[in-house]
Amino acid sequence: MTYTIPQISPPPKVGANEAILVASGDLRLSANQVCWAAQQEMEEKVIAAFAREGITVRRGHAYDPVEKHGFISSQRMGMNVFKNIDPDAPLIVAEAVWQYSHHVLAGLRAHRGPILTVANWSGQWPGLVGMLNLNGSLTKAGVRYSTIWSENFDDAFFIDGIRQWIKTGQIVHPLTHVRRLNADALPAAERELGEALAAQLRHEKAILGVFDEGCMGMHNAIIDDELINPAGMYKERLSQSALVAAMRTVSDSEARAVYDWLLGKGMQFRLGTNPETDLTEDQVLDQCRMYIAAVRIADEFGCDAIGIQYQQGLKDMTPASDLAEGLLNNVERPPVHHAHTGAVLYEGRALPHFNEVDECAGVDALVTNRVWTAMGFDPATTLHDLRWGEQYGENYVWV
Structure with a gap:
């Protein structure tokens, strides 16, 4: 019998003073197009910085004139790109x-080659969050990598870092501020609590309601059941289609009651008439429907916390979920x-x-809620992104 044996063509080797650059993007075409200019500007600065150190950086994938951006925009595209990259090449x-x-x-x-993740220190788009998400995913996957960031890519911190990476294949950051928790040194009352x-938690157990786990590609945001279950936390895997279906059962008067409650508390909405560019009253009412539907589903399944990821699926069906998410995290909220x-x-x-079905943030939110409640504090929490910071007067402000 004759078999068809697949043949693999190895990618070309890179030169001694070369590195390959790749850029992972969003799954949404509109986001990739809007953000491409900032990405292009950053890449030019990174490439120039490496050139000054004698390293030629070339992209591992081309700009797409049809899509009008140069990002890797899907898992399949990423696989196709990497099969043509020298696996031993220095990779940025x-x-x-x-x-x-x-x-x-x-x-x-x-x-197999050294990997460097790089982000721009900017509040324009969440590049830092994107890089840290990738870093977390690489750490979870057991992939060795180095990381660096900069505002203009000409500061000593960045230059010294890439020089170290070029020479040794890694960047070693100081970790003197990190230390193990000494449980014996904790105050007695707080340790007892x-x-x-x-x-x-281990005895009574808790349920995290997860709407479409992992569909934003955040490998780092998925905690394996074998790790989370011993702590007393279990997942109820839910579908966002069920959330949309539940929204359709919420009456106009119920949605209006939530909206009126918010107005009565003094919340202001800057409304317009164009749903493409403005926040409209209908969009607010749909978010009120989502809020009610989410609480009802959580109650149906006995959830102690829930996570909704808005970007995929829901973005085609409903307005953004921010209002619903914020309301859920507060004790003082409209009754459902x-x-x-x-x-x-x-x-x-x-x-x-x-937020975004980040189960790590879910564990944090659940534990924080219980600790603060037991200590007599307001247990309200907020979303999980810290995207950027800058000196503002006498204070350093994180956003």
């Missing part, structure tokens, strides 16, 4: 934008009634929400 992953880590994770897992809350019994759900309590 440059990010000035939010990106989907799974676009490049397959290629980076198999890459923490141990009691942990014991309660059971659809049949009329009972107020989660009365007097926040329903912790973890």
Whole structure:
């Protein structure tokens, strides 16, 4: 019998003073197009900085004149790009934008050469968040890499860092500020409280309601069941299609009641008439429907916290989920009634929400809620991104 044996063509080797640059992007075409100018500007500065050190950096994939951007925009595209990259080449992953880590994770897992992730220190687009998301995914996957960031790519911190990477294949950052927790040094009352809350969590257990786990490509945001279950936390895997379906059962009067509650509390909405460029009243009412639907689904499945990721699927069906997410995280929020019994759900309590189905943020939000509640503090939490910071007067402000 004759078999068809596949033939693999090895990619060309890079030169001694060369490096390859790749850029993972969003899955959404519009985001990639809008953010491309900032990415291009950043890449030019990074390439120029390496050129001054005698290293020629060339892109591992071309600008697409049809798509009008130069990002890797899907997992399959990433696989196709990496099969043509020398696996031993020095590799730079440059990010000035939010990106989907799974676009490049397959290629980076198999890459043997030194990897450097780079982000621009800018508040324009969330490049830092994109890079840190990729870093977290690489760490979870056991991939060795180095990382660096800069505002203009000409400062001593950045230049010294890339020189170290060029010479040794890695950047070593100081870690003197990091230390192990010494449980014996904790105040007795707070240690007793923490141990009691942990014991309660393991005994009574908690459910994290996860709407479409992992569909934003955040490998780092998925905590394996074998790791999270021993702490007493379990997942209820939910579908965003069920959330949309539940929104359709919310009456106009129920949505209006939530909106009126917010107005009565003094919340202001800068409304317009163009749904493409303005926030409209209909969009606000749809977010109120989502808020009610999310609470009802959480109650149906006995969830102690829930996570919604808006970017894929929901973006084609509903307005952004920010208002609903923010309301869920507060004790003082519009009442939501059971659809049949009329009972107020989660009365007097926040329903912790973890943004973008980041289960790490979900664990943090749940634990924070219980600790702060037990200590008599307001347990309201906020979203999980810290995107950028800058000196503002006498203070350094994180955004």
